[in-house]
Amino acid sequence: MSRIIRPYGDTTGDGMVQLSFTLPVPHDKRAEGAALQLAAKMGLDGAMLVHAKPIGDGYTFFVVYGASTHLVNLDEVKVVEKDYPHLSPKEVNDAIREKLGRKLCVVGACIGTDAHTVGIDAILNIKGVAGEKGLEYYRELRVVNLGAQVAVPDLVNRAVDEEADAVLVSQVVTQKDAHLHNTREMAAAFREALPPGKRPLLVVGGPRFDEGAATELGVDRIFTRGTTPSDVASYLVHRLVTMKESV
Incomplete structure (x- = not known):
């Protein structure tokens, strides 16, 4: 099994991820552009805006979908291993x-x-x-x-x-x-x-x-x-x- 992986969306290794966040701006075209620009800066290639909704005065909630340009090496992942037996x-x-x-x-x-x-x-x-x-x-x-x-x-x-x-x-x-x-x-x-x-x-x-x-x-x-x-x-x-x- 490969130790280098990317997210899975539609096909194996396509890197597709869904991301949600809120920006402190009213919902309009400029806000939607800001959301896509942020997604690009976070490493999402060809991000699409799939949801945008005002959630209060001056705030908008977004969901974007795109391909992550980043890879993960499983050998570099650090976790806290369970170091004790599970008891009944x-x-x-x-x-x-x-x-x-x-x-x-x-x-x-x-x-x-x-x-x-x-x-x-x-x-x-x-x-x-x-x-x-x-x-x-x-x-x-x-x-x-x-x-x-x-x-x-x-x-x-x-x-x-x-x-x-x-x-x-x-x-x-x-x-x-x-x-x-x-x-x-x-x-x-x-x-x-x-x-x-x-x-x-x-x-x-x-x-x-x-x-x-x-x-x-x-x-x-x-x-x-x-x-x-x-x-x-x-x-x-x-x-x-x-x-x-x-x-």
Whole structure:
């Protein structure tokens, strides 16, 4: 298989992609020309405007379709590989009970002004997501869900009070990189409040995070789109039970 690839649209290797964006201009012919010029500067050859619609006073939403002039070398693609085994709920419970000897405490929240609890609830609540039950379903996990718009100092204090093993934070609001600022603030607050050996595992998740940015943001792990409760539970066991046992 070729390691150099292009997008697929109508035929293999034609490079065709569809791109949507908004420009701060009212909808007219000049706006449509600006959209096509932007597409050309982004590397789309022979871009066609397939949709344009005003979305407010002075703004227009566009969809363009064209051939990308760029190639991707698969050998140069960097991803965060899954470095732990995927466990069933029974395996998670058995590992915690047999090797930790107590329930593992998880504190979860949406911090800052983020009020979107869908993500954190999907992981924590017993109803779960994608056919999987959330962490509340696991007998050997003690889950404390603080909900939305939790101030960072309140999260730290509650994690300390609960003697949390792990803190899970969901961030959906990303305007002006709010998710990045909030995550850095949280990581700094835990570093200030607790010595290294006493800090809980810090895990963040959300659709706009880069999985490879954990070290930069000061957290232990980042989960993105498609994460399920069993993914998180398996990781927690790997870091808090299996790795500690091997030390």
